[in-house]
């Protein structure tokens with residue numbers, strides 16, 4: 596099967612691991628953990644880049660370092676994780692900002708140790724809250740060329756990607772609920788990009804990021820924010836930036852008023 600995929604042009608294949616054996620098999624089905632680990636080798640041998648993605652929540656948070664060990668041992672080419680997006684009422688799966696930061700610190704340490712050993716796995720720091728972590732730890736510095744009004748990096752929703760489903764439906768981001776912006780069989784992509792997509796580019800509407808030094812480089816994950824609070828421009832529930840750690844400018848009465856006004860207008 597993997598050789599067929601390669602023949603038809605597949606260059607990268609992503610598999611999911613959502614915990615160590617017991618947890619992953621509980622999420623998926625019995626035997627699924629061992630099967631996924633085994634298939635990493637099959638994908639590699641066919642000449643396709645193997646990718647393991649983990650969806651992190653409070654349930655499996657402390658298993659991530661063990662997952663990293665297991666997939667490195669299995670020879671995976673790329674490992675990354677992203678956060679769980681709640682889709683209805685299951686808020687007990689939330690992590691506190693401090694818990695999530697602790698996980699990033701554990702993973703960062705592990706990634707560095709493996710890299711120092713010459714490990715071939717590429718650790719993709721996909722979540723934009725890595726930027727916050729690396730800013731704090733001195734691994735990321737705001738570049739001198741950064742200027743007000745420009746978005747340089749961070750969440751790609753509104754500035755760098757779209758999702759097109761097999762039905763033709765176009766979503767601003769596949770992980771943002773209710774973010775359908777058109778359909779490729781009815782709308783020109785170029786028109787969608789400059790019309791309905793505008794709703795996702797109101798960067799000053801972010802209730803917290805708009806006051807943050809890292810606004811141009813991060814903005815967390817608005818899909819997670821929307822999953823928790825229903826508001827795409829709401830606070831990322833795992834972000835630990837604050838006035839106390841010097842990342843946020845203090846709220847003024849004027850900024851609160853402006854924010855409320857622009858939300859009412861939107």
Ligand code: SF4
Pocket residue numbers: 724727803804805807808809810811813814815816831834835836842
């Ligand atoms: S406030 Fe927003 S931009 Fe700043 S670190 Fe948190 S998520 Fe990132």
Ligand code: SF4
Pocket residue numbers: 723749750751752768769770771815816817818819
């Ligand atoms: S909303 Fe989250 S998942 Fe979607 S592009 Fe932004 S960071 Fe990525």
